[in-house]
Amino acid sequence: MSIILLEHPRPRTPNKYESVVNTPLSSCLMTGYVASTLKSNNHDVDIVDANLYGWSFNETIQELKKRNFKLLGVHLVYLWENTEDVFEMLLSLRKSIPDAHINLYGHLPTFASRELLANYPFVDSVTIGEPETTFLELSDTVINNKDTSALYTINGLALNSINCKIKEGVLKPNLILNKPRKPVSNLDNLPFPYRNDFELTRKRGISTYILASRGCYGKCTFCYLGSFYGEESSWRGRSPENVFNEIYDIYENLEEEYFYFADANFFGPGKKGRERACELANLIMDKGLNIKFGIECRVDDIEDKTVGILVNAGLKDVFLGVESGSQRSLDKFRKFTKVEDNKMAINILRRYGIEPNYGFIMFEPDSTLADVRANFEFLKEMKMLNSPSITAHLLHHKQTVFKGTFDYQRKNNGAKPVSEIMYESAYEFKDKAVEALSENINAFCLKILKDLSLNRNFKSEERDSCVYDENDTFSKQMNEKLVEHFEQTLSSFE
Numbered sequence: 391m392s393i394i395l396l397e398h399p400r401p402r403t404p405n406k407y408e409s410v411v412n413t414p415l416s417s418c419l420m421t422g423y424v425a426s427t428l429k430s431n432n433h434d435v436d437i438v439d440a441n442l443y444g445w446s447f448n449e450t451i452q453e454l455k456k457r458n459f460k461l462l463g464v465h466l467v468y469l470w471e472n473t474e475d476v477f478e479m480l481l482s483l484r485k486s487i488p489d490a491h492i493n494l495y496g497h498l499p500t501f502a503s504r505e506l507l508a509n510y511p512f513v514d515s516v517t518i519g520e521p522e523t524t525f526l527e528l529s530d531t532v533i534n535n536k537d538t539s540a541l542y543t544i545n546g547l548a549l550n551s552i553n554c555k556i557k558e559g560v561l562k563p564n565l566i567l568n569k570p571r572k573p574v575s576n577l578d579n580l581p582f583p584y585r586n587d588f589e590l591t592r593k594r595g596i597s598t599y600i601l602a603s604r605g606c607y608g609k610c611t612f613c614y615l616g617s618f619y620g621e622e623s624s625w626r627g628r629s630p631e632n633v634f635n636e637i638y639d640i641y642e643n644l645e646e647e648y649f650y651f652a653d654a655n656f657f658g659p660g661k662k663g664r665e666r667a668c669e670l671a672n673l674i675m676d677k678g679l680n681i682k683f684g685i686e687c688r689v690d691d692i693e694d695k696t697v698g699i700l701v702n703a704g705l706k707d708v709f710l711g712v713e714s715g716s717q718r719s720l721d722k723f724r725k726f727t728k729v730e731d732n733k734m735a736i737n738i739l740r741r742y743g744i745e746p747n748y749g750f751i752m753f754e755p756d757s758t759l760a761d762v763r764a765n766f767e768f769l770k771e772m773k774m775l776n777s778p779s780i781t782a783h784l785l786h787h788k789q790t791v792f793k794g795t796f797d798y799q800r801k802n803n804g805a806k807p808v809s810e811i812m813y814e815s816a817y818e819f820k821d822k823a824v825e826a827l828s829e830n831i832n833a834f835c836l837k838i839l840k841d842l843s844l845n846r847n848f849k850s851e852e853r854d855s856c857v858y859d860e861n862d863t864f865s866k867q868m869n870e871k872l873v874e875h876f877e878q879t880l881s882s883f884e
């Protein structure tokens with residue numbers, strides 16, 4: 391085996407239940423796209439998905455030590471306080487496989503390349519941004535034993551200068567940042583992503599993801615989805631025919647009938663974006679595909695007629711970025727939406743029988759008690775607090791500030807990096823009463839989430855749902871407890 395692409399273990403940390411925010415959903419097919427690009431260029435590549443297999447870091451080390459490879463690509467995901475474990479694993483591998491080239495790709499490496507190469511000089515290179523073409527050129531260079539100087543000509547690659555590696559007995563980094571890589575201009579030119587261990591993925595209840603577009607035309611201050619692809623790219627969509635063909639392949643050959651679009655924003659901008667979505671829906675209906683699917687989108691893309699067509703084609707689940715019930719916070723986030731838009735989108739979806747999942751930020755660094763009150767009243771008015779796990783998430787969710795976002799650059803309220811890789815900023819709330827409230831609510835909600843997980847009937851769980859039977863007495867009690875506690879605590883601060 392010449393090339394291994396590694397999805398490393400992702401142990402859950404006790405204080406973080408929002409595992410999705412450490413890497414965007416759209417990154418779930420990143421390794422599959424790199425693998426298919428390499429395969430279609432005749433490279434010998436294997437995916438080791440330690441996360442899917444449920445391996446520990448030690449088990450992953452033991453497995454990789456048995457393999458023979460020249461290039462190891464690691465999709466590096468931020469693991470909060472456990473991130474260092476990935477580097478301990480890589481250091482251990484580096485000692486036993488000294489000649490293999492180790493490359494990191496993904497969102498964390500893109501935004502923290504400098505810090506990663508400086509702190510972990512046993513990493514040979516970092517891929518910045520969209521990885522397919524950069525990693526292909528890296529593979530051509532490493533596998534074909536080209537002169538190492540060829541590495542400096544690969545756009546999108548960051549690496550330490552080969553000559554400056556060892557000085558006075560210690561590794562001394564010397565960062566070289568090659569020219570940026572332009573994003574793929576026509577996504578239809580990429581091969582469909584390679585789906586490793588499809589049956590195990592299905593058995594684990596993980597959805598079959600499709601990436602029909604990349605990037606987002608929004609510019610929310612807390613989001614790095616756009617900046618990952620660089621300045622030149624805001625939103626790029628595959629053609630409806632190309633997306634349909636991928637779905638059809640999986641439907642026919644793997645008999646899968648549920649798909650989830652991992653796109654940051656399923657809709658492209660404006661009328662054209664909605665028309666493209668309808669074209670895909672019409673293809674699904676015209677060809678008689680009996681499927682269900684889910685999407686993620688902004689509230690201002692939800693429009694009655696479009697939703698009707700998508701529902702007829704099988705739309706069942708929607709993750710809706712409402713973000714806030716406070717207009718001041720929405721404006722500060724540069725969401726360019728109104729609280730009324732949020733309400734309208736929820737009502738349209740409910741008319742079609744869809745109860746959305748919500749992206750919602752209860753606490754942000756500049757929140758006032760009035761913002762928190764506006765959020766709480768919005769959640770109650772829109773009847774979003776019905777299921778205890780969802781209620782707990784909505785009530786306690788605090789903004790995380792990651793590198794690559796406008797908020798990280800602004801470093802508001804004296805934000806400090808959480809660790810040496812400087813990927814996440816810790817911040818103090820502007821209003822100390824909001825800080826105390828957030829801490830109280832966070833502790834309470836995490837305790838309830840823990841109690842819920844202990845009482846969870848895993849056998850009856852479908853997919854990775856966190857929705858509980860609302861009529862179950864235990865669920866009802868937990869839900870009431872959460873809402874009451876929030877009301878009482880917020881009132882006491884007011």
Ligand code: SF4
Nearest residue numbers: 606608609610613654
């Ligand atoms: S709309 Fe969603 S995906 Fe787009 S920038 Fe805002 S948060 Fe990010």
